[in-house]
Amino acid sequence: MHQSFPSNSPHDTPRSDAERARICAANNADLYQAVFRAHALPDRRTGAFWSSDGIAPPYYSSMTTLDPDATEEQLAEIDRLTESLGRRPGLKDGFSRLDLTDKGFQLLFSASWIWAEPPSRPTPASAAWIRISDAAALHRWEQSWKESGSPTDATVFPPALLSDPDLHVYGRVAGDGFDGGCIVNRSPDVVGISNVFSQMGTLPAFQDAVSLAATAFATGLPLVGYDSGDALEEMTKLGFRSVGELRIWLPEERE
Known part of the structure; x- marks a missing residue:
């Protein structure tokens, strides 16, 4: 059964897609900030970007952009990070405004920011889903996440993340572990969905x-995230639509 989404919402009626994309990027930066701070890594945030001089955990960038029109400030921060880190940073261009192909970067992938109004009648998640609340369960959850397509030997989600009141980690219990999971994080205007994985059917x-994002904080806020490929197709089936494009850049391999 799909969620029932209203066609209009008091939260959303005045907003353009450009404004929604900014809100999506800000929510994603909130997630980055939570993860980096759980690792005790420094971070910096302005109206133009979020960045960190720490070594980014696997699958995370050292910088994300927050304003489509602040490209000069963003390029200056890329240069500063390059000097600070001793190499070019991985970065998320939240509005596909930066052309970095001749600046020592390679494009990893493009994706879409997605947005849906809060469902008027959220479909309950299956009873097998639980909120992760202790370090041992989080470790088992992360192992399942890695086995589902995100391999790394490093710890990406440290236990300190569980103390953040604006972030919930959920897992679908299977035996002594989990066969599915997701993270949801709350910002002032929206609730974000990320790190969805499944060892069974994806839909x-x-x-x-x-369902978990719609009920996690009892806010009635719009739901957001970013996806591409099959994941974008699945979320579109569930009432989400694209409100903007983003790009992930990595340093060229020769570095």
Whole structure:
């Protein structure tokens, strides 16, 4: 059963897609900030960007952009980070405004910011889903996440993350571990959905992730995230639509 989304919402009626994309980027930066601070890594945030001089955890960038029109400030921060880190940073261009192909970067992938109004009648997630609340369960959850397509030997989600009141980690219990999971994080205007994984069918996992995000903080806020490919197709089936484009850049391999 799909969520029931209203066509209009008091939260959303005055907003353009450009404004929604900014809100999506800000929510994603809130997630980055939470993860980096859980690792005790420094971070810096302005109206133009979020960045960190720490070594980014796997699958995270050292910088994300927050304003489509602040490209000069963003390029200056890329130069500063390059000097600070001793190499070019991985970065998320939240509005596909930076052309870095001749600046020592390679494009990893493009994706879409996605947005849905809060469902008027959220479909309950299956009873197998629980909120992760202790370090041992988080470790098992992360192992399942890695086995589902995000391999790394490093710890990406440290236990300190569980103390953040604006972030919930959910897992679908299977035996002594988990066969699905997601993270949801709350910002002033929206609730974000990320890190959805499943070792079974993908659509039920996305459906349940949306249900959990819609009810996690009892806010009635719009739901957001970013996806590409099959994941974008699945979220579109669940009532989300693209409101902007983003790009992920990495240093060229020769570095």
